Amino acid sequence: xxxxxxxxxxxxxxxxxxxxxxVSVSIPVGQFTAILGPSGSxxxxxxxxxxxxxxxxxxxxxxxxxxxxxxxxxxxxxxRAEKIGFVFQAFNLVPTLSxxxxxxxxxxxxxQSPDQAWVDGIIDLLGLRDRxxxxxxxxxxxxxxxxxLARALASKPALIVADEPTGNLDTKTSAExxxxxxxxxxxxxxxxxxxxxxxxxxxxxDRALVLRDGQIVADLAHPAETQLQGLx
Ligand SMILES: Nc1ncnc2c1ncn2[C@@H]1O[C@H](COP(=O)(O)OP(=O)(O)OP(=O)(O)O)[C@@H](O)[C@H]1O
Numbered sequence: 745x746x747x748x749x750x751x752x753x754x755x756x757x758x759x760x761x762x763x764x765x766x767v768s769v770s771i772p773v774g775q776f777t778a779i780l781g782p783s784g785s786x787x788x789x790x791x792x793x794x795x796x797x798x799x800x801x802x803x804x805x806x807x808x809x810x811x812x813x814x815x816x817x818x819x820x821x822x823x824r825a826e827k828i829g830f831v832f833q834a835f836n837l838v839p840t841l842s843x844x845x846x847x848x849x850x851x852x853x854x855x856q857s858p859d860q861a862w863v864d865g866i867i868d869l870l871g872l873r874d875r876x877x878x879x880x881x882x883x884x885x886x887x888x889x890x891x892x893l894a895r896a897l898a899s900k901p902a903l904i905v906a907d908e909p910t911g912n913l914d915t916k917t918s919a920e921x922x923x924x925x926x927x928x929x930x931x932x933x934x935x936x937x938x939x940x941x942x943x944x945x946x947x948x949x950d951r952a953l954v955l956r957d958g959q960i961v962a963d964l965a966h967p968a969e970t971q972l973q974g975l976x
Pocket of ligand 1: 754755761762763781782783784785786787788789790
């Protein structure tokens with residue numbers, strides 16, 4: 745994915761906030777990239793723009809050969825369904841459905857038939873085989889987040905976008921979820937973009953982008969937690 749010179753302003757006059765001030769970034773395929781930064785630095789705005797969830801004022805965003813900024817709403821909706829997998833802090837699973845039904849739901853909604861071998865591989869990689877008939881309320885937070893990750897992966901998306909995926913989890917469960925996110929990159933070759941406040945989580949990424957006041961102020965390969973502490 746390539747984003748060039750992204751600008752986004754909220755509000756007008758005195759209430760005007762420049763959330764993105766000319767951000768350019770390339771997210772290489774098969775890498776785990778973390779976006780960090782203080783509250784209000786523009787992380788959510790950037791992630792929403794890259795994932796086609798929100799519009800920008802100017803700039804270019806290319807994902808898998810498509811210019812996102814040129815798409816109409818319905819085309820964006822289709823692109824998100826086909827090319828982007830989402831993982832949220834709050835899991836966002838459907839409580840009345842089993843783990844397996846939750847995993848397959850986006851494919852069903854997009855009227856796509858699952859690649860059963862791929863879905864089976866994900867279920868095994870994420871250790872969900874013996875949880876498939878359970879509903880979310882019958883699973884731990886870590887298990888629910890793994891179901892959410894399996895759901896995001898089911899369509900073989902070009903990009904996984906994870907928004908504070910460990911924000912609702914204790915330290916031990918966070919570590920477990922980060923480990924599976926890491927295996928999605930290492931074993932499945934997935935591209936993962938994660939917004940986080942957690943420096944330990946960011947240190948597990950291949951790369952950390954640090955935002956401040958709507959600009960990227962650091963771009964670190966194999967970031968160490970101590971290195972990040974000085975920047976946030
Ligand atoms: N809908 C909106 N209307 C007005 N201002 C907004 C809106 N969304 C974000 N902002 C402002 O834009 C700036 C960037 O916000 P953004 O949510 O992208 O930051 P963030 O780094 O994700 O923050 P946090 O870590 O607190 O979630 C902030 O100053 C914020 O107040």
